[in-house]
Amino acid sequence: MQDIPINWWALLAAVVVSFVIGGVWYSPALFVKPWIAGAGVDKAAFDKGLPRALIVDLVASLIMAFVLVHAIRYAGAVSLGAGLFVTFWNWLGFVVAVLVGQVTHEHKPVSFFAINAGYRFVAMMAMGAILTLWA
Numbered sequence: 001m002q003d004i005p006i007n008w009w010a011l012l013a014a015v016v017v018s019f020v021i022g023g024v025w026y027s028p029a030l031f032v033k034p035w036i037a038g039a040g041v042d043k044a045a046f047d048k049g050l051p052r053a054l055i056v057d058l059v060a061s062l063i064m065a066f067v068l069v070h071a072i073r074y075a076g077a078v079s080l081g082a083g084l085f086v087t088f089w090n091w092l093g094f095v096v097a098v099l100v101g102q103v104t105h106e107h108k109p110v111s112f113f114a115i116n117a118g119y120r121f122v123a124m125m126a127m128g129a130i131l132t133l134w135a
Contacts, residue, residue, distance in 0.1 A: 038112025083132025
């Protein structure tokens, strides 16, 4: 197995940027209201579970950044375009492929899928850019 050197500062920055994007994405200014409606939860339950959800999302972003930097390095991507190309295919193959089940199996609205997949797309592209350029 190839040894992948990791810039831990870049990884940390990617996690923070993803977390900030999530905070804006799921804010009242953007998509929290349609997301809550699509999720089928009431606002009180959402608010009560928010601290735990934020911790889980932070850990998930750390795992995602760790795996993404490996995918980028294994692919040999050193330019922004190449890094974003690798990131896009990872998003499509792992995020979209999993989230589409929310529509087909869980009978969630397509808008719910679009909000979640859109957030992961923007967050992952930002992470991919950071992890590619800040080698």
